[in-house]
Amino acid sequence: MKEELLHFIWMHKLFYSSSMKTVSCKPIYVVSVGTHNLHTGPDFLNARIRIDDQLWAGNIEIHVNASDWYVHGHENDSNYDALILHVVWNNDVAVFDKANNVLPTIELNKIVSKELLNNYQKLFSKSKSFINCEKSLDLIDHFTINNWLERLYIERIERKALEVNKLLNKSEFNWEQVLFQLLAKNFGLKVNAEPFFKMADALDYAIVRKESQSLTRLESLFFGQLAMLNEVVENDYYLELKKEYEYQVKKYKLGLPITKVQYFRLRPTNFPTIRAAQLANLIFEKKQLFADVMKLNSLSDFYTYFKVATSKYWETHYTFETDSKKSNKNLTKSFVDLLLINTIIPLRFVYFKHVGKFEPVPFLRLIQELKPEGNSIIDNFKALSFPTSSAFETQALLELKNNYCAPQKCLQCAIGLKLLRS
Structure with a gap:
């Protein structure tokens, strides 16, 4: 399990929200997952969570194991004082806030579907393919691909x-x-x-x-x-x-x-x-x-x-x-x-x-x-039936390959998101 996947699951609410409870069995409802923080500090800022009919506003930290809180030294970092929820895959240890109270915690492994995990494993399987998702592209509609290519060109x-x-x-x-x-x-x-x-x-x-x-x-x-x-x-x-x-x-x-x-x-x-x-x-x-x-x-x-x-x-x-x-x-x-x-x-x-x-x-x-460019990357995309009729599309495909497929940023790609949620 990777923390990147947990961020993805939380950001897109890919969990069974109706059965959510804290590890102390208090019902919890996510009003807003917050803003994904790509800098230092908690992973999601300005979230809103309802726990046992009490609305909380603040920040959220995500870890694979709850004990990562101590591994990362968050207990000594004031940036984490306004935390309202600890989201983990495995709750292997209790985590306390500065007032010595146990932080509200949820375990994602109990509310995430096996299908999503299987899709993730298939997407990141160690295969010698041009792009990770090439064997699943028939599940992606033309609108998703065309809309994503426009965003990629921009x-x-x-x-x-x-x-x-x-x-x-x-x-x-x-x-x-x-x-x-x-x-x-x-x-x-x-x-x-x-x-x-x-x-x-x-x-x-x-x-x-x-x-x-x-x-x-x-x-x-x-x-x-x-x-x-x-x-x-x-x-x-x-x-x-x-x-x-x-x-x-x-x-x-x-x-x-x-x-x-x-x-x-x-x-x-x-x-x-x-x-x-x-x-x-x-x-x-x-x-x-x-x-x-x-x-x-x-x-x-x-x-x-x-x-x-x-x-x-x-x-x-x-x-x-x-x-x-x-x-x-x-x-x-x-x-x-x-x-x-x-x-x-x-x-x-x-x-x-x-x-x-x-x-x-x-x-x-x-x-x-403009006419489409011709190179080995474009030829491979063309073989996968991606649209390659103009330089607009080939430029977008170069962006896709170099900045998403090659560094395996599938969780930030519209096609990857669609496949994980399918």
């Missing part, structure tokens, strides 16, 4: 919003600076996210805005800050960038980031040279980038807006050293999808909340228009 976007707010606080709510930092991180993709973010974090956006009057100067700033201009390369374009960057270092007193970019296991279209060139061209072409992405609404509008390529040099190069066959290196729709999922939608969520214009339905519409 949880995911709120968690991303925490990171956005950290950057906003650091920049004193410079929205353009934060958009630049998040875009740079995304343009670096997984492999180069850190150096690209450090590059953007080290640059005051006022400098970026000033240098954006010239695409060459903007490229030299980005390539230089990404430590790409430290080699000996004999071509006019490279030497021009290097000379310009040396001037920028002196003018703005710039320092170099610690982390260098990586090329290993990257397709040429994802080389940091190409992504840095695309980022530079985006900022060069879109002078009101933040204002624009806050105004756009439809997916087609975003695809049109982000039709951005590179400067002419990169049409025939993937690196500074070697020529390649000419090709337009435009941002693909799949890459724009990543920008929307990881940068623009979270930033819009925070911004609209900040200005008091957040509306859930139009906000969710954009993520619901």
